[in-house]
Amino acid sequence: MYEQIRSNRRASWLLMGFVVALLAALGFVIGAAVIGGTSGGIGLLGVFGIVAIAWSILGYYSGDKMVLAVSGAHQVTHADEPQLFNVVEEMTIAAGLPSVPAVYVIEEAAPNAFATGRDPQHSSIAVTRGLMQRLDREELQGVVAHEMSHIRNYDIRFATLVGILVGMIALVADFFLRFSFFGGFGRRRGGGSNDQAGAILMVIAIVLAILAPLAAYSVQFAISRRREYLADASGVELTRNPLGLARALNDIADDPRPLRAANRATAHLFIVNPLKNKKTKEVSGVFDTHPPIQKRIAILLQMAHVGPEALVPGYRAAALAAGDGTAGLPGAAGAPHRATSPRPHDPPPPPAVPPAPPA
Numbered sequence: 625m626y627e628q629i630r631s632n633r634r635a636s637w638l639l640m641g642f643v644v645a646l647l648a649a650l651g652f653v654i655g656a657a658v659i660g661g662t663s664g665g666i667g668l669l670g671v672f673g674i675v676a677i678a679w680s681i682l683g684y685y686s687g688d689k690m691v692l693a694v695s696g697a698h699q700v701t702h703a704d705e706p707q708l709f710n711v712v713e714e715m716t717i718a719a720g721l722p723s724v725p726a727v728y729v730i731e732e733a734a735p736n737a738f739a740t741g742r743d744p745q746h747s748s749i750a751v752t753r754g755l756m757q758r759l760d761r762e763e764l765q766g767v768v769a770h771e772m773s774h775i776r777n778y779d780i781r782f783a784t785l786v787g788i789l790v791g792m793i794a795l796v797a798d799f800f801l802r803f804s805f806f807g808g809f810g811r812r813r814g815g816g817s818n819d820q821a822g823a824i825l826m827v828i829a830i831v832l833a834i835l836a837p838l839a840a841y842s843v844q845f846a847i848s849r850r851r852e853y854l855a856d857a858s859g860v861e862l863t864r865n866p867l868g869l870a871r872a873l874n875d876i877a878d879d880p881r882p883l884r885a886a887n888r889a890t891a892h893l894f895i896v897n898p899l900k901n902k903k904t905k906e907v908s909g910v911f912d913t914h915p916p917i918q919k920r921i922a923i924l925l926q927m928a929h930v931g932p933e934a935l936v937p938g939y940r941a942a943a944l945a946a947g948d949g950t951a952g953l954p955g956a957a958g959a960p961h962r963a964t965s966p967r968p969h970d971p972p973p974p975p976a977v978p979p980a981p982p983a
Contacts, residue, residue, distance in 0.1 A: 643793070647789055647792060649836075654833070687742075687784045687788075691740045694887070695730055696731070697729065697885075698729060711764050712725065714765070718772075721772070721775065725775060728749070729753060733753065733754040735758045736751075736755060736894045737752065737771055738894045739779075744776065758875055758876075759872055769860075770855045770895055773858030773859045777851070777858060782851065783893065790843075797832075801830065804829075848914070849915045856924065865928075869924055873920055877917045883898035886899060897912075
C-alpha cells in the first residue's frame with residue numbers, strides 16, 4: 625500500500641511538470657511566431673507567467689467557494705447531521721489534521737461526495753443526501769476517509785492548480801487560433817529567410833495550439849485518476865477497513881442516477897464519476913476522470929483478503945453469525961475491532977441458540 629502511495633505521488637508531480645512545460649512551450653512558440661525571434665518568445669512567455677500567477681492566486685483563494693456554489697451544497701452543523709459530523713471528526717483525528725473541515729450537504733438522491741479547499745486549515749467535505757441514506761456507518765467512514773485523504777495529501781490544492789494551468793493553456797490556444805485564422809496577427813515581413821522562418825514558426829505554433837489543450841486535458845485526467853488511487857489507499861490507512869470503502873464504492877456505482885448538480889468541470893472532484901457512464905471499462909481512457917470503478921474495488925478487496933462475495937448483501941451478517949474470521953470484517957483476526965451497523969439492505973442475523981442446560 626505504501627509503495628502505491630509513493631508511486632502515485634511521484635507520477636502526479638511528473639505529470640504536473642509536464643503541464644507547466646507545455647504551457648511554457650506554447651507561450652514561447654506563439655511569441656516567436658507572432659512577435660518574432662527568441663526575444664519575442666521569451667517576452668510572451670513572461671506575460672503568460674504573470675497571468676498564470678495572478679490566475680492561480682484567484683483560484684487558490686476562491687476556487688473552493690465557486691465549486692461548492694455550483695454544486696448546490698449548503699453548510700450543515702453538528703446539530704443538523706450528528707452522525708456525519710461524528711464520522712468527519714473521527715477521520716480528522718485519524719488523519720492528524722489541525723482542524724475539522726467544513727461539512728456540506730448536497731440535497732440530491734444520487735450518492736456521491738467530494739472534498740475541496742486550499743489546505744487542511746481551509747477545506748470542506750461535501751456529501752449528497754443520497755449517500756447518507758444509502759450507506760451504513762462503516763461505508764460512510766470509508767468515503768469520508770477517502771475525502772479526508774484528498775485533504776491530507778493536498779490533492780485539493782493540486783487539483784486546483786492543475787485545473788488553472790490547463791484552463792490557461794486552453795484559453796491561450798483558443799485565442800491564438802481564432803486570431804491567426806482570421807488574420808488578426810497579420811503577416812510577418814522581413815524578406816527571404818526571415819519570412820520562411822516565420823512561416824515555419826507559425827505552422828508549429830498552430831499545430832501546438834491544436835494539440836496542447838488535448839494533451840493538457842489528458843494529463844489533468846491522468847493526475848485525477850492517480851490521486852483517486854492514492855486517496856483509496858490513504859483512506860484505508862485511516863480506517864484500517866478496506867471492505868467499508870469497497871462496499872461504499874460498489875453501492876455508489878450500482879446507483880444509476882446521475883448527479884444533476886455536477887458538470888464536466890467538477891466531475892473529477894467526486895469520489896465516483898457523477899455523470900454515470902454506464903459503460904463498464906477495464907482500462908482507463910485518456911479522457912476518463914476516474915479509474916475503472918471495478919478495478920478500484922478489486923484492489924480494496926485484495927487489501928481485505930476477501931473475494932467479490934464480500935460485496936453481496938447479507939455476507940457480513942452471515943459471516944459474523946458463523947464466527948468466520950474473514951480478514952477485513954470487524955472483529956476478525958487482523959481487522960479493526962469496532963461496532964458494526966446494519967446495512968439497509970442486509971437481512972437480520974439469525975437469533976442466537978441458547979446453550980443446552982446441564983444434564
